[in-house]
Structure formats: C-alpha cells, structure tokens
Amino acid sequence: MKHRRKQHPTVCDLGEFGLIRELRGIVGPSGNSVVRGIGDDCAVLRGGNPRKYLLYTCDPVVEGIHYRPADPPRQVGWKAMARNLSDIAAMGGVPRWAVVSIGLRSSTGARWVKELYAGLHAAAKAFGCQIVGGDTTHVRREQFVVVALVGEVERSRITLRSGAKVGDSILVTGTLGGSLRGKHLSFTPRIHEARWLVARFPVHAMIDLSDGLSSDLHRLAEASPRSIAFEIDAAEIPISRAARGNLAAALRDGEDFELLFTLDPRHVTALRRKWARRFRTELTEIGRVVKSKQKVALIQRDGSRQPLTAAGYDHFAVS
Amino acid sequence: MKHRRKQHPTVCDLGEFGLIRELRGIVGPSGNSVVRGIGDDCAVLRGGNPRKYLLYTCDPVVEGIHYRPADPPRQVGWKAMARNLSDIAAMGGVPRWAVVSIGLRSSTGARWVKELYAGLHAAAKAFGCQIVGGDTTHVRREQFVVVALVGEVERSRITLRSGAKVGDSILVTGTLGGSLRGKHLSFTPRIHEARWLVARFPVHAMIDLSDGLSSDLHRLAEASPRSIAFEIDAAEIPISRAARGNLAAALRDGEDFELLFTLDPRHVTALRRKWARRFRTELTEIGRVVKSKQKVALIQRDGSRQPLTAAGYDHFAVS
Numbered sequence: 242m243k244h245r246r247k248q249h250p251t252v253c254d255l256g257e258f259g260l261i262r263e264l265r266g267i268v269g270p271s272g273n274s275v276v277r278g279i280g281d282d283c284a285v286l287r288g289g290n291p292r293k294y295l296l297y298t299c300d301p302v303v304e305g306i307h308y309r310p311a312d313p314p315r316q317v318g319w320k321a322m323a324r325n326l327s328d329i330a331a332m333g334g335v336p337r338w339a340v341v342s343i344g345l346r347s348s349t350g351a352r353w354v355k356e357l358y359a360g361l362h363a364a365a366k367a368f369g370c371q372i373v374g375g376d377t378t379h380v381r382r383e384q385f386v387v388v389a390l391v392g393e394v395e396r397s398r399i400t401l402r403s404g405a406k407v408g409d410s411i412l413v414t415g416t417l418g419g420s421l422r423g424k425h426l427s428f429t430p431r432i433h434e435a436r437w438l439v440a441r442f443p444v445h446a447m448i449d450l451s452d453g454l455s456s457d458l459h460r461l462a463e464a465s466p467r468s469i470a471f472e473i474d475a476a477e478i479p480i481s482r483a484a485r486g487n488l489a490a491a492l493r494d495g496e497d498f499e500l501l502f503t504l505d506p507r508h509v510t511a512l513r514r515k516w517a518r519r520f521r522t523e524l525t526e527i528g529r530v531v532k533s534k535q536k537v538a539l540i541q542r543d544g545s546r547q548p549l550t551a552a553g554y555d556h557f558a559v560s
Numbered sequence: 561m562k563h564r565r566k567q568h569p570t571v572c573d574l575g576e577f578g579l580i581r582e583l584r585g586i587v588g589p590s591g592n593s594v595v596r597g598i599g600d601d602c603a604v605l606r607g608g609n610p611r612k613y614l615l616y617t618c619d620p621v622v623e624g625i626h627y628r629p630a631d632p633p634r635q636v637g638w639k640a641m642a643r644n645l646s647d648i649a650a651m652g653g654v655p656r657w658a659v660v661s662i663g664l665r666s667s668t669g670a671r672w673v674k675e676l677y678a679g680l681h682a683a684a685k686a687f688g689c690q691i692v693g694g695d696t697t698h699v700r701r702e703q704f705v706v707v708a709l710v711g712e713v714e715r716s717r718i719t720l721r722s723g724a725k726v727g728d729s730i731l732v733t734g735t736l737g738g739s740l741r742g743k744h745l746s747f748t749p750r751i752h753e754a755r756w757l758v759a760r761f762p763v764h765a766m767i768d769l770s771d772g773l774s775s776d777l778h779r780l781a782e783a784s785p786r787s788i789a790f791e792i793d794a795a796e797i798p799i800s801r802a803a804r805g806n807l808a809a810a811l812r813d814g815e816d817f818e819l820l821f822t823l824d825p826r827h828v829t830a831l832r833r834k835w836a837r838r839f840r841t842e843l844t845e846i847g848r849v850v851k852s853k854q855k856v857a858l859i860q861r862d863g864s865r866q867p868l869t870a871a872g873y874d875h876f877a878v879s
Binding site (some may be wrong): 303 | 561564568569570571572573574579580583584586587591593595596597602603605607608609610612614616617618622624625626643656657660661662663664665666668669670671672673674677681690692693694695696697698699700701702704706707710739745
C-alpha cells in the first residue's frame with residue numbers, strides 16, 4: 242500500500258503546501274500586469290491606476306469544515322466575507338468589490354439563505370466593500386460559500402510577506418488561540434488597524450494569522466530571503482482567554498485572523514504609544530527577525546532555543 | 561404542508577430568479593464605482609482607467625451537477641474556466657485575471673488535481689487570462705471548483721443585457737441544444753467573436769446562452785424597457801447535430817455558451833459577409849425585437865405566434 246501511495250499520491254499525501262507548489266508550476270511565470278501571483282495573501286495586480294495596485298483574493302467556506310450545520314447563518318456569512326477582508330488587511334489595502342458563489346441544498350430554507358446573505362453584506366458594508374455579483378448553484382450534500390474580493394492599495398503602502406529585515410521586531414495584534422470556541426464566526430478583520438498602520442509606519446512584512454502563529458511564521462520565513470529567520474519569545478505570546486493559558490494552543494490554533502508584522506525596532510515605542518490611544522485591540526511585540534538557518538524558533542522562559550515547526554509547538558513537543 | 565411551505569419557503573420554492581431578487585434587496589443600492597451590480601453577466605465597475613470598465617464575475621462548478629465524477633478532470637477544469645470567460649465575452653470584454661477555489665476530498669489523487677488545473681490553465685491561457693491565486697479546501701462529499709474572473713472592456717464597446725431597441729435583429733452564434741452530450745465540457749467561449757463584433761458593429765444587447773435560449777431571451781426581456789419584446793422564428797433556430805433536429809431541445813437546453821445579441825437590421829448583411837470570411841462558427845438571424853406585451857414569442861412555421869416561457873417550448877406545449 243505504501244508503495245502504491247507513493248506512485249499515486251493523493252491530495253492528503255501532498256498536503257496543502259505541496260499541492261500549491263505543484264499547481265504554481267502548472268500556471269507558469271506571471272505576466273507583466275502581475276506583481277505577485279500565487280503565494281501571498283492576495284494577488285497584486287497593475288490595474289489602470291498608476292498610483293495603486295489591485296488586490297485580488299478568493300477563499301472558500303465549507304459546511305462541516307469551516308462551520309457546523311447548526312451555526313447561525315448570519316455568522317457563517319460574516320465569516321465567509323471577513324476571511325477575505327482579512328487577506329486584504331494583510332496587504333495594507335482597502336476592500337472594494339466582492340462576488341459570491343453559494344452552493345445550496347434545495348431543502349435549505351429561504352430564510353437561512355437570506356440570513357447568510359445578511360451576514361455577508363454586514364461584513365462587507367462595515368469595511369466599505371460592495372457585493373456586486375455572484376451565482377448560486379444546487380448541491381446534494383455539503384453547502385459552501387466562496388467569496389472573491391478585489392481591493393486596492395497605494396503602491397507606496399503595500400505590505401508583502403517577503404519584506405522582513407534582520408533586526409526587525411515581530412508584532413501581533415489581539416490575542417491568540419481557541420478561536421474555534423466562537424471567535425472564528427464573529428472576528429473583526431483588522432482592516433482599520435492595517436490601514437492606520439501602513440499610513441504611519443514603515444511595516445516591512447505582514448500576514449494575517451489564518452493557519453496558526455507557527456504555520457504563518459513559516460509562511461513569512463518561506464517568503465523571505467534564505468538567511469532570514471524568525472524568533473519568538475514564549476513569555477510574550479498573548480494567549481487569548483478562550484485558549485485558557487495554553488501556549489501550545491496559541492501557537493498552533495488557526496483562524497485567529499490577527500495581523501502579524503515586522504518593522505524596525507526603533508519605531509516600536511512610538512507605535513505602541515499611538516496604538517494604545519487609537520485602538521482597544523492589544524498590540525504585542527513577540528520576537529525579532531534574526532540571521533539563522535533555523536527558520537522559526539521559540540525562546541523558552543528559561544532562555545533555551547527550540548525549533549518551531551509549522552505544525553506548532555504541540556507537534557514539536559511529541560516528536 | 562402547502563401552508564407550511566408558504567410560511568417557510570425553501571430555496572427550491574423560490575427558484576433561482578426569486579432568490580436573486582431577494583438577495584439583491586439585501587445588498588441594496590450600488591455605490592458610485594458600480595455601473596452594473598447583480599443582474600448582468602458580469603458586474604461592471606469603474607476601476608482606475610478612465611477609458612475602461614472592469615468586469616467581474618464568479619461561477620461555480622459542482623460534481624454531480626455540472627460534471628460527472630468520471631469526466632476527465634482536464635475537461636472539468638476547462639469548463640470551470642470557460643464558463644466565466646463566456647460571461648466576459650457577453651460584455652464584449654477581455655479576460656485578465658482569475659482566482660480559483662477548489663474543494664477536494666482527501667482521497668482524490670494528486671494527478672486528478674493537476675489535470676484539473678491543467679484544464680483551468682489551458683482555457684485561461686488560450687484567451688490571454690492569468691490564474692493569479694486561490695485556495696484549496698477539504699470537502700467530505702461533493703468536490704467543487706469556483707473561478708472568479710476580472711476582465712476589462714473599453715467603455716465605448718461594452719454590451720449589456722439592457723440595450724435592445726425595437727426593430728433590432730436578433731442573432732445567435734453557433735448551433736443550439738444537446739450540449740450535455742459533450743460540448744458542455746469542451747466548448748469554446750466566444751471571446752474572439754465578441755471582441756471582433758464590438759470593435760466593428762454597434763451591438764445593442766448581448767448575453768451568453770447558459771440556461772437555454774428560451775430562458776436567456778427572458779433575461780434579455782427582463783433587462784429591457786417594459787414595452788420591448790423578443791420574437792424568434794421556429795424555422796430559423798440553428799439546431800445542433802447533438803440535438804438531433806429537436807427544436808424543443810434547442811430552445812430549452814442549457815450550457816450552449818453561444819452569444820445572443822441584437823443590432824440594427826441594416827448592419828446584418830455586412831456583418832454576415834464579414835463574419836463568414838473571418839469565422840467558421842455559424843451566425844444566424846433568428847428573430848427581431850418588437851413592441852409587445854408578450855415578452856418572448858415563437859413564430860411557428862405556419863406563421864402562428866405563441867408565447868415562449870422561460871422553461872422553453874416543451875414546458876409551454878404541455879401547459
């Protein structure tokens with residue numbers, strides 16, 4: 242069986258990262274209009290405006306995977322839109338237009354769909370985005386909602402995953418872990434925070450935390466030059482109340498939808514002072530960008546340094 | 561039961577048109593940047609270029625609905641992309657950038673996914689479009705592929721559903737009916753034909769045939785001013801070989817992905833002559849835009865005039 246699986250690998254064998262690598266090969270090099278294609282939070286495109294880039298992203302929400310059948314449809318709609326808004330936030334951008342594809346069982350109540358749509362619309366409207374089209378289709382089993390979103394960002398303010406520099410401080414908004422206890426359906430995408438940030442501070446690299454702090458640090462590392470590594474302090478990680486003091490959960494759990502970014506440490510004091518005046522959301526300095534072959538590391542409270550895998554601290558602890 | 565269904569209608573009770581009407585109400589009026597929102601083949605947006613509009617569309621393809629599990633994945637990918645390209649063609653536009661969301665069972669072979677992607681890429685590349693991003697997710701049952709597409713069109717050349725004028729000729733490309741026998745997986749979106757057309761002739765209204773000639777004529781009628789009606793001649797409908805001489809199939813069957821458009825009859829002779837020199841695809845004048853309360857009518861071979869419902873000739877015949 243093992244031999245056979247090697248010859249005919251499944252989606253599961255390859256994993257999401259492996260699959261994306263394979264598919265990127267099929268798509269080939271990008272055209273002139275594409276500043277960044279597959280591999281950042283959004284695609285970055287040269288539209289008609291010489292001072293701005295278009296941002297373009299698309300994220301699916303599937304019943305039984307991203308929400309439970311009994312979850313309130315308004316929250317499901319909110320989540321489906323907010324996930325995409327969070328990708329725009331990660332690039333420092335403003336969301337503009339969304340299209341929505343929905344797969345529905347024919348037995349689903351019209352009220353359920355209207356509530357779903359009300360949630361989609363509420364999230365879009367809260368951040369100045371407009372739903373301009375889409376389509377519905379029939380499914381027999383799992384319902385799904387796919388939102389595609391186009392945004393804009395000033396060319397001078399865009400934040401990519403790839404910009405981290407040795408010596409940078411690493412910061413994170415909000416608190417981490419335990420999102421599945423509720424936050425994942427009602428989180429606030431950090432559009433306002435991101436826009437405020439990129440207008441005032443030279444952010445070097447940014448990503449939104451969708452797969453968990455450990456995983457997403459690895460994504461920053463993969464997008465960075467070879468010698469660049471990320472080092473975070475166990476004592477500094479802001480653990481959410483929902484994670485109940487569990488550091489492993491804060492490192493591993495997905496769907497936090499907070500912002501993780503790096504900037505020159507000389508800006509950190511001013512940033513923290515101004516941030517505290519403007520936002521109630523936490524802002525925490527959790528580590529620094531260093532020169533090392535070990536791409537992501539965790540500094541324990543006793544000062545010891547341990548590699549942190551993409552699967553998080555938990556996984557590392559048992560390996 | 562009937563009473564209960566009225567109080568709590570399902571998606572099935574409302575139908576796709578009813579649902580879209582309801583959802584449009586939730587989304588509310590469009591902002592300044594939105595020339596056309598929900599209700600045409602694509603949304604039409606004011607991007608940064610003062611001479612062009614952005615076009616934006618999104619279409620799902622679901623296993624068991626739009627393709628069978630055993631269908632070749634390369635063709636499934638081609639179809640998923642080409643459906644969206646066809647929407648861009650209907651507006652006279654050029655496709656630019658696509659994002660793709662795919663729902664996959666974990667048991668699906670990596671080769672299947674690569675073939676699917678090869679089909680997506682082949683269709684995009686054939687029409688100058690680039691896949692710039694997307695996401696994959698896990699599903700337990702039905703796999704799906706959602707493509708969202710952004711295109712462009714010169715503001716002076718855009719073709720909407722709403723532009724038909726009394727006296728216009730109605731024309732259709734290709735032949736109709738029986739698409740499910742194979743064409744639906746391998747059709748050529750009429751991008752080249754549409755671009756050629758809008759550069760040379762003042763097309764008044766255009767739509768791509770996705771739901772069947774009868775249904776899509778009703779969509780043109782709904783988008784037109786009140787007194788405008790569409791009249792087609794039974795003797796002129798170009799029935800495809802796959803439909804085996806069955807007029808009802810040519811009127812009713814979906815997924816033809818041909819172009820249906822109207823223009824001033826004085827251009828028809830020149831158009832047909834130049835078209836024949838440039839394309840091998842058929843072009844047929846099938847009727848005319850008239851002033852009538854009966855929105856869509858079929859003129860039989862004996863000259864009698866019959867209303868044509870959105871469900872097509874078949875449905876009408878038995879009612």
